[in-house]
Amino acid sequence: MADGPAMQDVTFTPDADNARAFRDALGRFATGITVVTCAGADGPAGFTANSFAAVSLDPPLVLWSPAKSSSRFVVFAGARHYSIHVLDEAHAGWLNRFSRTGEGFHGLSHEITPEGIPAIHGALARFDCEQHATHDGGDHLIVVGRVLRASYRTGTPLVFSQGAYGAFTPYTPG
């Protein structure tokens, strides 16, 4: 099938005048979506994040990046232990729970891990981490975690690209 009309390539320097274009360019990279959780001073805390990435198999390391401007930055940047939950297509409702005005853990089935992390039941995959290192990442902090425990199940990951959410559909050649 022929592609539709190609959009003119947009080339720019990612400065303050082109912040929207820079976000749009970054949004061409599809990611999964995670919810990162840790024990906060006022109870369980969660943070919706698509900056998750695998780093190392041996030792087992992963990363995510909280914005320094986040109201929850201090809690998450300082957490010794945290869990990263990979969302599946049925978890779209979790996204708003863990944004600024969301209802958080209220009514959500969860357990407390031996490290004291509030871990939500039903994630497509879960990585229970101990903070390994942090690195400056401009207006974000790169938080590298050593995975202490991991789990996964079958399911369809929730995918995020260009500001939209969807379910992953495998490509079948031919």
Ligand SMILES: Cc1cc2nc3c(=O)[nH]c(=O)nc-3n(C[C@H](O)[C@H](O)[C@H](O)COP(=O)(O)O)c2cc1C
């Ligand atoms: C799909 C999605 C992915 C996000 N990924 C990140 C992320 O990786 N890092 C980050 O700092 N904020 C991310 N956010 C924004 C935060 O979840 C949160 O909404 C934002 O920090 C504002 O709330 P706060 O100031 O109360 O933290 C993401 C939001 C959505 C909806």
